Amino acid sequence: MEIIRRSSTSEKTETHIPELCIEAVLRAVPRRFLSAVEAAILCGGEDGAEELRFRVNRPVQLVTGRGEVMLLQYAPFTQKEAAAMLEAVCGYSVYAKEQQLIRGFVTLPGGVRVGLSGEPLLGKDGIERFTNVSGFDIRLPREIIGCAEAFLPMLTENLPSGRLPVSALIAGKPGVGKTTFLRDCARCCSDGVGIASPLKVALADERNELSGSIEGVPALNVGLRTDVITSVPKTVSIPMLLRSMAPDVIVTDEIGGAEDMHAVSEATKYGVTVLASIHAGSSAELAHKKWLVDALSEGSFIRVLLLARNGGRFYLRSAALSGKDIGAGQC
Numbered sequence: 001m002e003i004i005r006r007s008s009t010s011e012k013t014e015t016h017i018p019e020l021c022i023e024a025v026l027r028a029v030p031r032r033f034l035s036a037v038e039a040a041i042l043c044g045g046e047d048g049a050e051e052l053r054f055r056v057n058r059p060v061q062l063v064t065g066r067g068e069v070m071l072l073q074y075a076p077f078t079q080k081e082a083a084a085m086l087e088a089v090c091g092y093s094v095y096a097k098e099q100q101l102i103r104g105f106v107t108l109p110g111g112v113r114v115g116l117s118g119e120p121l122l123g124k125d126g127i128e129r130f131t132n133v134s135g136f137d138i139r140l141p142r143e144i145i146g147c148a149e150a151f152l153p154m155l156t157e158n159l160p161s162g163r164l165p166v167s168a169l170i171a172g173k174p175g176v177g178k179t180t181f182l183r184d185c186a187r188c189c190s191d192g193v194g195i196a197s198p199l200k201v202a203l204a205d206e207r208n209e210l211s212g213s214i215e216g217v218p219a220l221n222v223g224l225r226t227d228v229i230t231s232v233p234k235t236v237s238i239p240m241l242l243r244s245m246a247p248d249v250i251v252t253d254e255i256g257g258a259e260d261m262h263a264v265s266e267a268t269k270y271g272v273t274v275l276a277s278i279h280a281g282s283s284a285e286l287a288h289k290k291w292l293v294d295a296l297s298e299g300s301f302i303r304v305l306l307l308a309r310n311g312g313r314f315y316l317r318s319a320a321l322s323g324k325d326i327g328a329g330q331c
Contacts, residue, residue, distance in 0.1 A: 015144045017041060017048075020219055021110035021212070025052070025138055028088040028108065030081045033060055036071055040064070041140065050175070052138040056082050079134070086133045089114045100231075102127045107231075110219050111141045111179075111212030141180070141209060143220055148184035151316045152194035154305060155185065155275070162196025165189055165249060165273050167300065171280040171319060172307035178277040179209050179253055181307055181314065183222060185275050186210065186251045190223020201226040202247035204237040210253055238263040242270055249273045258291035265300040274301070282306070283319045 022041055029037050029052070037060075040049035046065030053061040056079050060071040089106045090097040100106050104127075106114045117135035120127045148155075156163050165185075172178045192198035201223055205211050208230040211218035218228055227245045229237040234252055241247055250267050252260075255278045264274050280286045286304065287293060296304065304319040 015142055017140055017142050018110050018212070018220060020214075021108070021112050021141055024108040024110055024112050025140065028085055028114070028138070030077070030085065033071065033074060036060075036074070037062075040069070048142075050140055050142070052136075052140070054082070054085065054136040054138075056134040082133055082136070085136060086116075086130075089136070098129065101130055105207070107208040109212065109214050111209040113139045113141075113207060113209050115139070139175070141212065141220070143183070144177075144180050145184060145187065145221055147177075147314060148181055148188055149194055151181075151314075152188060154303065154316060154318075156195060157302075164195055164199075165275065166302040167268050167274045168276075168303040168305060169255070169301045170275070170277045170305055170307050170316075171286055172277070173281040174279055176307055176309050177314060178307055182251055182253060182275060182277055183210050183220060186226055186249075187221055187223040189249045189251075189275075190225040198225055199248040200246065201249045201251060202241040202245050203228040203230075204234045204241060204250060204252040205230045206232065206234055206237065207253065210251065234260045235263045238267055242267060242272065247272055249275065251275045253277050254279065255292075261291055261295045261300070265295055265298065268300050276301075280306075286319055 025041065026034060026038060037052060040062045043049070049062045049064055051063035053063065054077045057076050059076055060074065062069040062071065087094065089108060094101070097106050101116065104116050106116070108114060115137035116130060116133050118130055118133040120130050122128070155165050155168050157166050170178055170181060186201050186203060188194055189199045190201040203210050203222060203226060205213065205228055211222050211228045211230060212220040213228055213230045216228070216230065218226065222228070227241070227247070229240055238250060238252065241250060250272055252264070255261055255264065255276050264276055267274050278292070306317050306319050308315040
């Protein structure tokens with residue numbers, strides 16, 4: 001598949017991990033790992049940490065843009081440290097984070113997502129709680145302000161009122177940078193970057209990773225004209241935003257199934273542009289999601305694009321389903 005457009009984060013972009021994210025991570029990490037973790041987070045470029053993985057009875061793993069580093073100089077992470085770390089990531093109130101825990105993650109201030117593994121307790125309606133947590137995957141949100149700007153020609157069209165965004169679905173493998181990319185798309189739409197005029201943007205931020213909101217206020221740069229609803233399912237937040245905030249554009253992360261897609265499709269029927277992401281590394285993976293193919297056949301999205309990354313460079317290309325090029329944009 002032909003690569004249409006690429007950009008380097010070293011050109012006209014500002015890359016950093018927000019200070020409040022760093023503080024949130026360091027408060028959660030066991031004290032004996034602090035110096036190594038802080039150094040890895042603050043390290044710039046591709047050598048900087050993107051993920052921190054803690055597993056009971058095994059060494060801590062740091063994942064960077066170049067690969068991985070195992071902290072073999074330290075004794076393995078312990079079960080006692082895991083119990084203390086769970087308390088810390090839950091703000092010392094595990095009960096208050098119960099709804100996030102049953103979905104397998106907790107979001108820290110600034111949009112730091114902490115994935116969990118271990119032994120959950122299964123009830124008649126699904127997972128009720130974790131009885132033991134033995135693994136943590138801390139994903140560090142790097143704001144790359146400007147990373148979407150090179151791709152705006154693929155996300156916009158010349159309309160009677162000027163160049164404006166069209167509904168687009170961004171597909172990519174986990175960890176490729178979809179959330180970072182969507183966040184900058186929201187900023188561009190909200191601030192009028194690369195389009196005819198600034199737009200009213202609404203974030204349906206189910207995992208609070210797009211905005212990193214604290215007490216409902218975005219901590220990350222999502223634009224000056226952006227409203228946010230966090231920590232509730234898209235099936236709830238998207239209708240709320242349509243009714244209450246009259247957005248021009250809705251941005252949401254990780255469409256997970258037919259119910260999410262139905263909420264998105266309803267928004268597009270109201271004339272609202274939707275920018276969303278989905279886990280899929282290829283056109284073939286997209287084509288296996290029948291609920292997605294059905295929605296695309298109804299015109300829910302004008303463009304379907306595959307996001308990839310090599311180090312600090314993003315690539316965006318059109319996706320083809322069943323031999324048909326769904327991503328119709330040409331640059």
